[in-house]
Amino acid sequence: MLEINKLNAQVEDKQILHDLSLNIKAGEVHAIMGPNGSGKSTLGNVLTGRDGYEVLSGDITFNGKNLLDMGIEERAREGMFLAFQYPVEIPGVSNMEFLKAAVDARRKHQGLEELSSFDFMKLARDTSKNVSLDPSFLKRGVNEGFSGGEKKRNEIMQMMLLEPSLCILDETDSGLDIDALQVVASGVNAMRNSERSFIVVTHYQRLLDFIVPDYVHVLAGGKIVKSGDKELARELEAKGYGWLEGEVA
Amino acid sequence: MSEQVSGNAQVEDLMRKDYAAGFHSAIESDTLPPGLDEDTVRFISAQKEEPEWMLEWRLKAYRAWREMAEPTWAHVHYPEIDFSSISYYSSPKSMKNRPKSLDEVDPELIATYEKLGIPLHEQAALAGVAVDAVFDSVSVVTTFREKLYEAGVIFCPISEAVHKHPELVKKYLGSVVPQKDNFYAALNSAVFSDGSFVYIPKGVRCPMELSTYFRINELNTGQFERTLIIAEEGSHVSYLEGCTAPMRDENQLHAAVVELVALDDATIKYSTVQNWYPGDKNGKGGIYNFVTKRGIAHKNARISWTQVETGSAVTWKYPSCILKGDNSVGEFYSVALTNNFQQADTGTKMIHLGKNTSSTIIAKGISAGRSNSSYRGLVRMNPGAEGARNFTQCDSLLIGDQCGAHTFPYIENRNSSAVIEHEATTSKVSDDQMFLCQQRGLDAEKAVSMIVNGFCREVFKELPMEFAVEAGKLLEVSLEGSVG
Ligand SMILES: Nc1ncnc2c1ncn2[C@@H]1O[C@H](COP(=O)(O)OP(=O)(O)OP(=O)(O)O)[C@@H](O)[C@H]1O
Ligand SMILES: [Mg+2]
Numbered sequence A: 001m002l003e004i005n006k007l008n009a010q011v012e013d014k015q016i017l018h019d020l021s022l023n024i025k026a027g028e029v030h031a032i033m034g035p036n037g038s039g040k041s042t043l044g045n046v047l048t049g050r051d052g053y054e055v056l057s058g059d060i061t062f063n064g065k066n067l068l069d070m071g072i073e074e075r076a077r078e079g080m081f082l083a084f085q086y087p088v089e090i091p092g093v094s095n096m097e098f099l100k101a102a103v104d105a106r107r108k109h110q111g112l113e114e115l116s117s118f119d120f121m122k123l124a125r126d127t128s129k130n131v132s133l134d135p136s137f138l139k140r141g142v143n144e145g146f147s148g149g150e151k152k153r154n155e156i157m158q159m160m161l162l163e164p165s166l167c168i169l170d171e172t173d174s175g176l177d178i179d180a181l182q183v184v185a186s187g188v189n190a191m192r193n194s195e196r197s198f199i200v201v202t203h204y205q206r207l208l209d210f211i212v213p214d215y216v217h218v219l220a221g222g223k224i225v226k227s228g229d230k231e232l233a234r235e236l237e238a239k240g241y242g243w244l245e246g247e248v249a
Numbered sequence B: 001m002s003e004q005v006s007g008n009a010q011v012e013d014l015m016r017k018d019y020a021a022g023f024h025s026a027i028e029s030d031t032l033p034p035g036l037d038e039d040t041v042r043f044i045s046a047q048k049e050e051p052e053w054m055l056e057w058r059l060k061a062y063r064a065w066r067e068m069a070e071p072t073w074a075h076v077h078y079p080e081i082d083f084s085s086i087s088y089y090s091s092p093k094s095m096k097n098r099p100k101s102l103d104e105v106d107p108e109l110i111a112t113y114e115k116l117g118i119p120l121h122e123q124a125a126l127a128g129v130a131v132d133a134v135f136d137s138v139s140v141v142t143t144f145r146e147k148l149y150e151a152g153v154i155f156c157p158i159s160e161a162v163h164k165h166p167e168l169v170k171k172y173l174g175s176v177v178p179q180k181d182n183f184y185a186a187l188n189s190a191v192f193s194d195g196s197f198v199y200i201p202k203g204v205r206c207p208m209e210l211s212t213y214f215r216i217n218e219l220n221t222g223q224f225e226r227t228l229i230i231a232e233e234g235s236h237v238s239y240l241e242g243c244t245a246p247m248r249d250e251n252q253l254h255a256a257v258v259e260l261v262a263l264d265d266a267t268i269k270y271s272t273v274q275n276w277y278p279g280d281k282n283g284k285g286g287i288y289n290f291v292t293k294r295g296i297a298h299k300n301a302r303i304s305w306t307q308v309e310t311g312s313a314v315t316w317k318y319p320s321c322i323l324k325g326d327n328s329v330g331e332f333y334s335v336a337l338t339n340n341f342q343q344a345d346t347g348t349k350m351i352h353l354g355k356n357t358s359s360t361i362i363a364k365g366i367s368a369g370r371s372n373s374s375y376r377g378l379v380r381m382n383p384g385a386e387g388a389r390n391f392t393q394c395d396s397l398l399i400g401d402q403c404g405a406h407t408f409p410y411i412e413n414r415n416s417s418a419v420i421e422h423e424a425t426t427s428k429v430s431d432d433q434m435f436l437c438q439q440r441g442l443d444a445e446k447a448v449s450m451i452v453n454g455f456c457r458e459v460f461k462e463l464p465m466e467f468a469v470e471a472g473k474l475l476e477v478s479l480e481g482s483v484g
Helices: A040-048 A072-077 A095-109 A117-130 A148-162 A178-191 A205-210 A230-239 A242-248 B007-014 B038-047 B052-066 B107-116 B145-151 B158-164 B166-172 B183-191 B431-439 B444-455 B465-478
Strands: A002-011 A014-024 A029-033 A053-062 A080-083 A090-094 A166-170 A197-201 A215-220 A223-228 B029-031 B090-092 B129-135 B138-142 B154-157 B196-200 B209-215 B226-231 B236-244 B251-254 B257-262 B267-275 B286-297 B302-309 B314-317 B320-323 B329-338 B343-352 B358-367 B372-381 B389-398 B404-413 B419-428
Touching (some): A014 A040, A014 A053, A014 A223, A040 A053, A040 A072, A040 A080, A040 A197, A072 A080, A090 B431, A090 B444, A095 A148, A117 A148, A148 A178, A166 A178, A215 A230, B052 B166, B154 B158, B158 B196, B166 B226, B196 B209, B196 B236, B226 B236, B226 B267, B267 B286, B286 B302, B302 B314, B302 B343, B320 B358, B329 B372, B329 B465, B358 B444, B389 B404, B389 B444, B404 B419, B431 B444, B444 B465
Parallel strands (some): A029 A197, A029 A215, B129 B209, B209 B236, B257 B286, B267 B302, B302 B329, B314 B343, B320 B343, B343 B372, B358 B389, B389 B419
Antiparallel strands (some): A215 A223, B129 B138, B154 B196
């Protein structure tokens, strides 16, 4: 599904990712943890092709294709989805209009017909209920005046509608109350299947109690310093990152 | 990754658009040689077989204009206009004897309208649109006159109204925008070629949207339409004008005057979608659009101006309301988009004379490329405007970092009970917004047009339904270009 091989990447002339390699197979859930500023969001931005994030060397294969040859929207249409750590507002553009345009773009890429407005509306309403957002949120501007938790649930709603093959969740759990955390986690769990993979970036073991990962990686100083199974997350919760310092250097 | 362009460069790329309405029709026409003197005015009047009083009215305006100077206070820059190099009258040849039906109209002309998507034929009835099409200077065909006639509504070229309804024209022409009002209004009063005339009788709700399309076709001709709308007591009318002009290297002059009279309890809603040729990427060519639009609202009357301005090289335009009657209401909803080297200085004037009058101003300016867009608005509360209220909101959206947005609000409050509120914001299409859209699979072009449309939403919702869709598309075209 996704093979990252010796990736070196920089932002504004500052190298952030160093020789990072990661192999994710279809159906797997990988959790990425690590100290602030270690490069977790950077990895998400590099994978999705954000402007300003420059790949110095290394290669990335996504669903058998060379990811680095693709533009931002092409990667998205191929099934890569990023749930943002800080979702932005787009005033005046209704959530419904935005979501329909996004879903239509993905379907067109897959050779499917656009959904009729009627069918889409029904689908969107049902999905909004799945993430406990009132359907009235569909009429509001994208993230406009949403609370922090509502923004995060809106991200998950978008993910459900777009049915991506690789979902990258960047700290989707931060700022969520317990109920919202459960909503997000059960949304992700409902989407888990043998075809779809997840990269879950988090600082808290708590989320991983709900979304149980196949692998846990620790990112520090722009490289993966330790990988393990879900037990690694518990260890980190107990000990912090200090004991890994030797491995960071 | 190397082929990824930076956010702003990409957005700027999108701004390089082509002008979709830029074709020129090969229609024979009678065009007056360039230049302006009393004989020109007499010639125009004679062409239209006008009565003596109309000629005198024009001559009075011409003599006033000769003594006036071009205004220079607007935040726009352009080379001095040589008013003697402009032709002041052009009439498509086959129109000399006005056609009795569509069959008699030059097929080229009809084809031109079809390219513009103007629904001249009966299908237009479905959309509820009656079209008065002004091609260069002569009003060509007016549709649906019969249905309107049954309702008692008069909707015809103003040249025809001069003959058929002289008492109305005499009474109201120049009553809102006097001949000497300003330089361009005086020029228009002297040489106006044609335009629309609308009269809604007492208590009548006009059964359909009234609509006029203006188009400048001839080289080196100026276009000077004159529109007069009279809504009698308790009547209601919604009127839309659309404008396009072919691509030309030379600048062309457009100086229109629109007068609205809303008598007691009447409502006039006036919407404009202006798409005159803006000039090319380097700022060559394009229309100079110097327009005076003003309405007077009597007791309990309402005048609402909605405009979507995407065209013209230079725009100078301030649709205004004189709120004369107690409880009268004035509204101004505006979207002005400038790109490349376009300049727009636009806004409104709300003059509160009556008690409890209220006005709302929502102005959205979008600047891209190296363009400049200014909002200029005056809110005046006269001593008699007891309990009057105004709310003004001006928002500017910048695309790229080579463009400019400016706000010039003027407030004159001479009544201590009046309330004036003003809000202004400036924002940019942010890289974060672009990235969100693109990460969800939208291409950059779609992303920009969606963000811009969202920004304009409050104004678009004021447009009649079918024109809101048109306006949205127009913005999309105006922002269109090839993606890197
Ligand atoms: N656009 C940018 N411009 C400059 N520096 C950047 C940019 N993006 C990231 N960086 C820097 O790269 C480093 C890694 O940042 P990143 O956001 O990837 O960390 P993170 O692991 O996601 O941290 P957190 O847990 O706080 O979210 C930081 O030092 C950050 O300041
Ligand atoms: Mg982060």
